[in-house]
Amino acid sequence: MHRSLTIQNRRHRRSNVFLNATLETPGGSLPVLLRNLSQDGALVQGEHMPMEGTRVLFHRQGLSVPSRVAWSEGDAAGLEFDFPLFPREMLRHVPPPEPVNPVQIKRxxxxxxxxxxxxxxxxxxxxxxxxxTTLGD
Incomplete structure (x- = not known):
């Protein structure tokens, strides 16, 4: 279990997503899966994650944010952005929730x-x- 599942005290709410992204590292470009995103950082997953402390450039559909790898464990890494994303910019990369169909409850x-x-x-x-209370009375 990596740290993203155990850390509960976040400054900003994280949106769970499942989107493709890229990390530009000193060693080249690394395709990653964006698992969650907040104003201050992201959780990414992929092969050969950079070590903790590595400077990277996070890319996702026209968004490029200089970042630092806050932690790296196995195939997951937590990124800390150099500057916070504006909520509008962040939400552009978070798809709207699926509409919920009310289940007909049969009673x-x-x-x-x-x-x-x-x-x-x-x-x-x-x-x-x-x-x-007897009937015979």
Missing amino acids: RPGLSPKPLTRGERALIERWATGGS
Whole structure:
């Protein structure tokens, strides 16, 4: 389990995504999968992630942000942007949520009470007033 799943105290809300992006590293261009994005950073996943502290340039559809690899573990790395993204710029790269179709809940028909018989009503009235509750009285 990498650090992105254990760190809970974020300055800004992260949007979970599944988008292609690129990191320009000192060693060349590296295709990555953008897993989440916030104003201050991103979680990327790919092969041969750069080491912690490496300076990179994050690219995604016309967006280029100088960044530092804050942490790197296995096939995942956390990026810290050199400057925060404007919310409008960030949201341009986050697809709108899928519309939710309300599920039709099928309910069982309710129980419809039958009217009390004269004998049942008398039994309940005797019980409520502290009288005998046997039918033979």
